[in-house]
Amino acid sequence: MPTPPLIAYAHVGKSFDGGRVQAVSDVSLEVAEGEFLAIVGGSGSGKTTLLRLANRLIDADSGHITVEGEDVRAADPIRLRRRIGYVFQNGGLFPHISVAGNIGITPKLLGTPAPEISSRVDELLDLVRLDRAQHRDRLPHELSGGQRQRVGVARALAAKPRIVLMDEPFGALDPLTRDALGDDYHALHRKLGLTTVMITHDMTEAILLADRIAVMRSGKLLAQGTPSELSGSDDPYVGELLHTPRRQAERLKVLLPPDARDGTA
Amino acid sequence: MSFFTDPRWHEALTHLPDYLGNHVRVSVTALALGLLVSLPLAVASRNRPVLRSTLLGFASIVQTVPGLALLALFYPLLLALTALSLSWFGVGFSAFGFLPAVLALALYSMLPVLRNTITGLRGVDPAILEAAEGVGMTPSQSLFTVELPLALPVMMAGIRTAAVWVIGTATLSTPIGQTSLGNYIFAGLQTQNWVFVLFGCASAALLALAVDQLLALIETGVRVRSRLRTALGGLGIAALVIATLVPTMARSPSSYIVGAKTFTEQYVLSALVAQRLRAAGLSASTREGLGSNVIYDALLTGDIDVYVDYSGTLWANQFHHSDIKPREELLTELKAILAQRNITLLGELGFANAYALVMPRKRAEALGIHSISDLVSHASAMSMAADYEFFSRPEWAGIQKAYGLAFRPQRQMQPDFMYAAVASGEVDVIAGYTSDGLIAKYDLVALDDDKHAIPPYDAIVLVAPKRAQDQALRAALHPLLGRIDISAMREANLRAAGNDGQSSPDAVARWLWEQVGK
Numbered sequence: 001m002p003t004p005p006l007i008a009y010a011h012v013g014k015s016f017d018g019g020r021v022q023a024v025s026d027v028s029l030e031v032a033e034g035e036f037l038a039i040v041g042g043s044g045s046g047k048t049t050l051l052r053l054a055n056r057l058i059d060a061d062s063g064h065i066t067v068e069g070e071d072v073r074a075a076d077p078i079r080l081r082r083r084i085g086y087v088f089q090n091g092g093l094f095p096h097i098s099v100a101g102n103i104g105i106t107p108k109l110l111g112t113p114a115p116e117i118s119s120r121v122d123e124l125l126d127l128v129r130l131d132r133a134q135h136r137d138r139l140p141h142e143l144s145g146g147q148r149q150r151v152g153v154a155r156a157l158a159a160k161p162r163i164v165l166m167d168e169p170f171g172a173l174d175p176l177t178r179d180a181l182g183d184d185y186h187a188l189h190r191k192l193g194l195t196t197v198m199i200t201h202d203m204t205e206a207i208l209l210a211d212r213i214a215v216m217r218s219g220k221l222l223a224q225g226t227p228s229e230l231s232g233s234d235d236p237y238v239g240e241l242l243h244t245p246r247r248q249a250e251r252l253k254v255l256l257p258p259d260a261r262d263g264t265a
Numbered sequence: 266m267s268f269f270t271d272p273r274w275h276e277a278l279t280h281l282p283d284y285l286g287n288h289v290r291v292s293v294t295a296l297a298l299g300l301l302v303s304l305p306l307a308v309a310s311r312n313r314p315v316l317r318s319t320l321l322g323f324a325s326i327v328q329t330v331p332g333l334a335l336l337a338l339f340y341p342l343l344l345a346l347t348a349l350s351l352s353w354f355g356v357g358f359s360a361f362g363f364l365p366a367v368l369a370l371a372l373y374s375m376l377p378v379l380r381n382t383i384t385g386l387r388g389v390d391p392a393i394l395e396a397a398e399g400v401g402m403t404p405s406q407s408l409f410t411v412e413l414p415l416a417l418p419v420m421m422a423g424i425r426t427a428a429v430w431v432i433g434t435a436t437l438s439t440p441i442g443q444t445s446l447g448n449y450i451f452a453g454l455q456t457q458n459w460v461f462v463l464f465g466c467a468s469a470a471l472l473a474l475a476v477d478q479l480l481a482l483i484e485t486g487v488r489v490r491s492r493l494r495t496a497l498g499g500l501g502i503a504a505l506v507i508a509t510l511v512p513t514m515a516r517s518p519s520s521y522i523v524g525a526k527t528f529t530e531q532y533v534l535s536a537l538v539a540q541r542l543r544a545a546g547l548s549a550s551t552r553e554g555l556g557s558n559v560i561y562d563a564l565l566t567g568d569i570d571v572y573v574d575y576s577g578t579l580w581a582n583q584f585h586h587s588d589i590k591p592r593e594e595l596l597t598e599l600k601a602i603l604a605q606r607n608i609t610l611l612g613e614l615g616f617a618n619a620y621a622l623v624m625p626r627k628r629a630e631a632l633g634i635h636s637i638s639d640l641v642s643h644a645s646a647m648s649m650a651a652d653y654e655f656f657s658r659p660e661w662a663g664i665q666k667a668y669g670l671a672f673r674p675q676r677q678m679q680p681d682f683m684y685a686a687v688a689s690g691e692v693d694v695i696a697g698y699t700s701d702g703l704i705a706k707y708d709l710v711a712l713d714d715d716k717h718a719i720p721p722y723d724a725i726v727l728v729a730p731k732r733a734q735d736q737a738l739r740a741a742l743h744p745l746l747g748r749i750d751i752s753a754m755r756e757a758n759l760r761a762a763g764n765d766g767q768s769s770p771d772a773v774a775r776w777l778w779e780q781v782g783k
Contacts, residue, residue, distance in 0.1 A: 057398060057399060078402075078403055081399060081401040082400075086400065088392065092393065092399070093396070094393060094396065094410075095415070096414050096415055097410075105402075106401055109400070109401050
């Protein structure tokens with residue numbers, strides 16, 4: 001792509017416990033504007049660390065990270081986080097704050113006037129397809145898992161970020177909700193022209209949602225590319241990851257006759 | 266006379282505004298100070314393991330110190346501090362009453378607040394903390410909008426525990442000069458006025474319950490975000506504070522404060538002195554239940570204006586003389602020593618309240634014991650009891666040295682219980698007081714001090730340095746001097762040790778004045 005990358009990692013390394021655990025080592029990765037990148041890997045592969053390095057929830061030991069052309073080390077971490085949307089696993093909603101309060105938190109931190117936040121919250125509730133009147137004043141524990149994650153997405157989008165980082169956002173949801181939410185988010189990504197980096201351990205989800213996939217293992221970036229580029233990879237681990245969705249697709253094709261209502265789900 | 270029509274209920278009630286007001290004031294101040302110190306410390310130490318364990322360790326150690334001891338420790342500590350401050354900056358402060366009580370109680374309140382605040386803050390889900398950071402909160406925004414609200418229920422539980430502890434322990438601040446609901450309990454215990462003891466316990470318990478429930482109301486109000494409940498709870502606390510402060514404030518402060526030590530005779534005499542001052546048109550109140558050493562220092566610094574002490578006690582205990590002088594000589598010398606400290610020895614009341622070794626008359630006669638010398642050969646097989654201070658007083662060391670006395674077990678007892686104990690044979694000998702009416706009542710005998718090891722103990726009226734030139738005070742108290750003989754005092758003490766409506770110190774003091782004031 002001709003445009004400069006919106007997020008760029010160059011030879012980034014990060015270790016924990018005084019160097020005993022090498023979480024990320026020598027990773028170089030670029031995310032173009034408007035791109036949907038999925039980072040796939042097992043637990044302990046360093047994918048979550050890689051994501052957190054981008055908004056400085058964690059600081060890198062070595063290498064450079066730039067966001068919107070600016071070296072993150074030069075950026076104020078608080079302001080950096082406020083301009084990057086972040087969707088947490090299980091929502092990460094504040095349990096004592098209402099849905100509206102949760103969604104409006106970042107604009108509030110930025111000093112946006114209350115009436116403006118209020119109308120923005122309504123807009124976002126529409127955007128993530130939650131009923132305004134019904135959900136606005138509820139507390140997070142009164143919502144279903146899928147609804148909570150929709151609120152999480154709305155909160156990430158509240159301050160109109162260009163970049164959204166997602167940490168296994170749909171991992172804990174049942175397959176139907178997960179599928180619906182994934183599709184809804186993908187549509188939002190397109191509509192709002194977002195740049196999204198999503199972490200997942202589920203290769204199928206990554207293939208279905210992402211433009212490109214980066215595969216992490218033991219802190220190293222094994223491969224990156226579009227699904228079809230990855231299928232050409234000779235790395236055995238990448239092949240193993242792709243094997244499951246392939247096999248599932250074939251079996252599904254055999255077992256499940258085409259649906260007459262296809263496309264309306 | 267039934268239990269409920271006992272006039273002592275009414276008397277207890279008349280003290281309530283004063284005692285309750287002071288109790289609330291000292292408890293609320295101590296709790297506020299405790300919170301002011303503990304909350305920031307807890308917040309600062311939540312992510313610092315070393316500081317955290319140091320703080321919790323310190324607070325736990327403080328908690329293991331008995332409440333009474335902690336309060337008692339603050340008095341000499343502040344006394345030393347005020348002396349330092351006086352010599353360095355030229356300003357002193359009162360080490361008596363309010364200040365030591367507030368400091369000790371504040372310290373006492375720290376453990377539950379620290380522990381629960383730290384536990385509450387550390388119990389917040391790390392995922393929530395990360396979310397707070399992720400949405401762009403600064404550490405203080407995260408603390409105030411996320412961590413503290415989520416930790417609030419646990420924190421409030423700690424604050425409620427602290428409030429109950431402080432209100433309960435504040436009853437122990439009476440001996441260091443802070444008026445509290447403990448005045449009922451201490452006075453009641455000393456004068457066997459169980460109505461007072463009951464009244465004091467019940468009112469302290471009710472106060473603690475009320476504050477606890479109001480705090481609970483605030484807590485649920487905050488949790489379910491009901492402004493009404495929070496406001497009601499807050500108003501309740503505020504109303505309690507105001508209601509208890511107004512009567513105290515509205516009452517003109519007494520210009521004269523009469524001190525009393527911790528035993529019956531002192532309660533009666535302080536009531537008598539206060540009554541004489543009031544009869545002379547002066548306003549006076551009593552401050553009772555003060556420890557022997559506290560009371561002298563309180564007079565010296567002017568925290569109290571006048572009290573009755575005993576010559577031998579001052580001679581041996583306060584001024585550390587081990588030689589025993591004849592009565593007149595000792596009084597003259599004591600007067601000179603006190604004058605050097607600007608304390609006026611106004612005069613003697615007319616009786617002596619000496620320590621004496623006391624045993625049942627029949628037993629003494631059977632064993633042929635008339636004097637302490639006769640006792641020596643029996644002592645090794647006998648047990649002895651005395652009040653809380655006797656065994657550590659120099660007089661006891663003097664007696665032991667002079668006679669070579671050694672008893673088997675030694676027990677410390679509440680003075681009013683000693684006489685019954687020796688009469689029933691539970692102990693063989695007690696260190697009683699010669700002015701005590703119970704000696705006659707239980708048919709006991711005071712043994713002769715044939716070697717003159719016990720100093721004379723004339724009851725003397727002492728006046729604070731700042732009242733040295735006070736002619737109104739002198740005139741009001743002059744009629745008491747030399748008028749109270751030992752038999753009148755014994756009868757008064759016996760009446761005060763009774764357990765009926767006429768046994769309150771005030772009633773007995775009025776009776777005593779009728780006997781001697783004519």
